[in-house]
Amino acid sequence: AQSVTQLDSQVPVFEEAPVELRCNYSSSVSVYLFWYVQYPNQGLQLLLKYLSGSTLVKGINGFEAEFNKSQTSFHLRKPSVHISDTAEYFCAVSPWGAGNMLTFGGGTRLMVKP
Amino acid sequence: DADVTQTPRNRITKTGKRIMLECSQTKGHDRMYWYRQDPGLGLRLIYYSFDVKDINKGEISDGYSVSRQAQAKFSLSLESAIPNQTALYFCATSAVAGGTDTQYFGPGTRLTVL
Numbered sequence: 001a002q003s004v005t006q007l008d009s010q011v012p013v014f015e016e017a018p019v020e021l022r023c024n025y026s027s028s029v030s031v032y033l034f035w036y037v038q039y040p041n042q043g044l045q046l047l048l049k050y051l052s053g054s055t056l057v058k059g060i061n062g063f064e065a066e067f068n069k070s071q072t073s074f075h076l077r078k079p080s081v082h083i084s085d086t087a088e089y090f091c092a093v094s095p096w097g098a099g100n101m102l103t104f105g106g107g108t109r110l111m112v113k114p
Numbered sequence: 115d116a117d118v119t120q121t122p123r124n125r126i127t128k129t130g131k132r133i134m135l136e137c138s139q140t141k142g143h144d145r146m147y148w149y150r151q152d153p154g155l156g157l158r159l160i161y162y163s164f165d166v167k168d169i170n171k172g173e174i175s176d177g178y179s180v181s182r183q184a185q186a187k188f189s190l191s192l193e194s195a196i197p198n199q200t201a202l203y204f205c206a207t208s209a210v211a212g213g214t215d216t217q218y219f220g221p222g223t224r225l226t227v228l
Contacts, residue, residue: 044157044206100215106155
């Protein structure tokens, strides 16, 4: 079984400041890793995913994430946030070879202040 | 994502009532999923279907049933709604793949059970 922990339920930050949203996972098998974003009153959309290869993954809207296997982490970063980045962010994992079954973390609400 | 639609978008019902949530997709994907979202818990899988004849229980299927009427349609039913089923419900789809495929989410249905 897999579990995903997002260490911060809310992250307030000022516009143009850098941000890091933390994600740790636990799994007995290798996993693929995902970050999804949910804007207010909308469904989730994929921000980025790590499948294999380079541990630094770049996504949409200037976000990137780094996979750290030894620390079982997949933290999401952006060097300079905008008001429009205000949303809820979900980290998720999918085990290799198990179809496309996602286990989600509890979510982190990013609040960008002017 | 307009390719995945959910109806209704909002529903208020009473304890004991039967209710159906519907999901349609035009992406041509074989796989469809139903999740519920609760604050702090992220998304949890209720049911999933890999094709019209393949339906499987997810993590929290008790109190729910599903019907896959066609490749493009996947309905979720609450046979006798109870207040702790108040949540945001999402439908998602993905193509057949080995766990790497993106899931595409509908806009969600906000269900309130009084």
